[in-house]
Amino acid sequence: MKTNIDPHLVKLVQSQHPEKLLPFVRNMNDQTLAAIYGTDADTYRSIIRHLTQLAQDTAREMLNDAAFANKLDRIPFQAGQTIIAVGESTTDDLLSWFELLRHLIGLRRPHDGIRFINEGISGYTSTQTLRRMSSVTAMNPDWILCMIGGNDALRIGPEPAKTQVSPEETAKNLSAIRHIAASRTKARWVWLTPPPINEEQAAAYPYFQFSQLAWRSKDIARVSETIRSLPEPVVDMQSVFTAYVDQPPLGPDGVHPTLEGHQAIVTQLVEALAGGITA
Numbered sequence: 001m002k003t004n005i006d007p008h009l010v011k012l013v014q015s016q017h018p019e020k021l022l023p024f025v026r027n028m029n030d031q032t033l034a035a036i037y038g039t040d041a042d043t044y045r046s047i048i049r050h051l052t053q054l055a056q057d058t059a060r061e062m063l064n065d066a067a068f069a070n071k072l073d074r075i076p077f078q079a080g081q082t083i084i085a086v087g088e089s090t091t092d093d094l095l096s097w098f099e100l101l102r103h104l105i106g107l108r109r110p111h112d113g114i115r116f117i118n119e120g121i122s123g124y125t126s127t128q129t130l131r132r133m134s135s136v137t138a139m140n141p142d143w144i145l146c147m148i149g150g151n152d153a154l155r156i157g158p159e160p161a162k163t164q165v166s167p168e169e170t171a172k173n174l175s176a177i178r179h180i181a182a183s184r185t186k187a188r189w190v191w192l193t194p195p196p197i198n199e200e201q202a203a204a205y206p207y208f209q210f211s212q213l214a215w216r217s218k219d220i221a222r223v224s225e226t227i228r229s230l231p232e233p234v235v236d237m238q239s240v241f242t243a244y245v246d247q248p249p250l251g252p253d254g255v256h257p258t259l260e261g262h263q264a265i266v267t268q269l270v271e272a273l274a275g276g277i278t279a
Contacts, residue, residue: 005043012098013047015256023135057094058259059103059216068267071274072108072144079112081142084119084187086129086177088151089186089256090194090265091120097257097265098145104266116182117141124153125165128220133177137184143183145269147237148174149227153219160214167219171212171226178232187249192269195237195261198247201254214262215255235272240264 003076019026019035034044061067077083085091085098093099102116119136121128126148152165152173155237165173181187199217202208222237241264249261258264 005047007214008037009037009043010047010050013044014206015092015122016090017092017121020092020119048094054201054259055095055099056103058263059100059107060262061161062100062104062267068270069108071270072104074272074274075105075270076276077105077112077114077143079114082115082117082139083143083145084117084136084139084141085145085147086122086133086136087120087147087192089120089122090150091118091147092122093120093256093262095259095262096120097147097262097269100262100266104270106255112208120147123151124148125154126170126177127152127165130173130177130180130272133180134184137181137187141187143190144185144187145190145192146177147194148177148203149223150194150197150215150220153194153215153223155214155216155219157212160212163219167222167226170223174226174230178230189232190273191227191230191232191234192265193234193237194220195241195250195257196220196248198250198254201250201252203254205253205255233272235269237265237268240268 012014019028019033030041030044034041037044090096091098096118098118098120102118103184105112105114105116117139119132129148149170152163152170154164154165155162178189181189187231197215197217197220199215202215208214221238228236229235241250241261249258249264250256251258
């Protein structure tokens with residue numbers, strides 16, 4: 001961001017959204033939100049404008065590819081529908097694959113009035129997501145796109161012998177999440193596997209070291225394998241990221257995708273949807 005604003009504040013506004021954690025105050029004003037971030041309303045608005053513009057510009061650039069733009073026309077989202085994304089930081093991010101999808105559809109199909117609601121919450125596990133599914137289904141979505149499980153695989157402590165959520169519990173949570181959505185809505189469902197991580201890069205990241213946080217590639221791979229075994233359509237991000245000849249598009253922490261990484265995610269999702277994976 002080409003201003004004097006602290007880049008750490010920009011990253012915080014980009015990836016952490018406290019209003020989602022307090023649903024009864026979701027309509028809090030900019031002054032209140034800015035105060036939570038420890039800044040003023042004008043600075044907060046400036047950051048939001050910058051991130052929104054960057055996402056829109058990225059989407060606009062992607063639409064220069066005529067073949068890709070045509071695929072957006074074939075995505076089976078209908079006019080007036082509501083699309084909800086459920087997930088963790090890889091979704092919550094204001095430059096995430098879902099935010100890019102929002103802008104891509106808005107630019108390409110501006111008259112369809114399709115509503116996008118980002119229900120990703122940074123740091124959430126499948127257990128926490130399960131607890132929120134009743135409020136998600138109350139929004140009466142037509143589609144639910146779910147990328148969850150990366151935080152299930154998180155290990156914490158000086159000798160992290162266990163993941164936050166066991167593989168067995170993750171599988172049960174995913175099944176229960178889907179069951180709640182199916183019993184309360186007619187929404188069409190798409191799973192996205194979490195992207196792979198760079199284990200060595202994550203281990204060397206100062207914040208993760210200080211907080212004693214660790215990820216292991218085998219744990220992420222196990223979560224993805226569980227998701228691929230589910231009966232609903234799955235868009236596999238493991239294969240997308242491992243296809244990179246050089247370094248996969250991950251940020252300096254080795255866990256979170258860069259903007260290029262989110263472009264890769266949304267490209268794979270659009271191709272899958274346009275190809276009729278939910279038919």
